[in-house]
Amino acid sequence: MCRHLAFLGPAERLGRLLVEPEHGLYRQSWAPRRQRYGTVNADGFGVGWYAEEDPVPARYRRAGPIWGDPAFADLARVVRSRAVLAAVRSATVPGPDGEAAAAPFTADRWLFSHNGAVSGWPRTAAPLVRTLPAADLLSLQAQCDAAFVWALVLHRLRRGDDPGRALADTVLEIDEAAPGSRLNLLLTDGETITATTWGDTLWYLAWPGRLPRGPGSARPEGTGIVVASEPYDDDPRWREVPDLTLLAADRTEVLLTPLKDLRTDLASAPSEEPCT
Template sequence: MCRWLAYSGKSVPLETVLFQPEHSLIDQSLNSRLGHTTTNGDGFGVGWYGRHSEVPFRYRCLHPAWSDTNLRETARAVRAPLFVAHVRAATGTPTQETNCHPFRFGRWLFVHNGLIREYPLLRRDLMLAVAPHLFRWIEGSTDSEVMFFLALSFGLERDPGGALEQMAGLIEDVGHRYDVQFPLNMTVCVTDGQQIVAVRYSSETDSRSLFHSTSFRQLRALYPDDPRIIAAGDNAFLVLSEPLIEVQGVWEEIPEATTLVARGGEIERRRFVPRMPSQSA
């Protein structure tokens, strides 16, 4: 399907995570070990937050990540304290730049792995649920982007976790009305540059893989001379589709139906329960 990651910590060059680890995201674009597709070559994107910018920066491209020399140069030059990255394996929508993640609205970035099953059948009903003032900002044709704008419609900027639950609840309700047994499979991440909110959920309780780092202090103890780990700091955090290195105890799998919120070195987990949107939303 797709592979993605999100990093927060001290400012590091993007290449520290995207290119340098043994099983980096760029390696995963060619050699995914845990994904439903081994190759994720239908475009990529990176989004990051600058010191003096209200709106996050993005670099998206419809070409495979492994062959894009400009991505390598960008990842070497840009440093950021929080960024997300995504490599895409298309599920029925065109390979074009506007369909590449991350999707952006204001300060918010969104990435997704998974699918809305029978999306062409459900698409009209779902798009009509997007708030009118947001509808004109939808640029592409993916189910992922519609999921983002549904969450925005349901209050993502006020309550990210609650908005994602309402988004999932609506998709399942519409899907069941059209006799789709398991409408939704997703790992998603949203961030406003201050927090990372990640969810692992699927209607059939068989979600795509998702992990988070356990402790960069532990990594520093294991690799005391690694400048990349030192630069990231003890409070650094990663949430990602697949581990970047094969070291026991460094990664923890996020359980099914779980919301994870990371902010300022603190991690909170809670159960993810889809629900229908409230009347106020």
């Protein structure tokens, strides 16, 4: 499993979100507190962020551990953003993808991360391949299961599904083809955060919950939210998202919907014709 985090709020340095918290994503790369599968997240990391007046996110990824990259430490010290998605990747079997397998994945205005695993990958993905156009399969960003999950989500987004429906339908479809999969998905367009819990932990801290700051620093103005695999500190205002839930949030509100309710909706919807 991996650890990931998304943030919407007042412009904040990447370091204050990811590095400086006592139990932030940086520390979670070697000492996560609530990770259910795996113990070290050292096979790559990435961070994506949005600059003012530009809807297309920037991204920085590497194949090695986050603690071993001095360039990231320098970048995190100065880069500020009102919207961020970052992830550290669990140690896994060797593969050819390198940093291409590290989240966040991106296309258009979206950033995406998958915390989990597709059970029986890649054999169990065979029934899902027919739902994707050939061009999408040939342009997968990596050969890992997370890149394939992103392709399924992105296909739905580009055909016009809203983010919640795109994530929920993808999770339910994969679970049917590969039971036992762990599918905590995290998606942002810089204005909203959408996430699922399916087999691992997810928490959120709604603004004006505090971000970690040095002595004498003022609390930032505005509203916002942090959504993360686990809390970056021991603030009692963190709230755990129940398993099998869809989270949809913006800077002012959070909506939680049981995925079992959406399963009923999906079962009653007309089936999609396969792509050719």
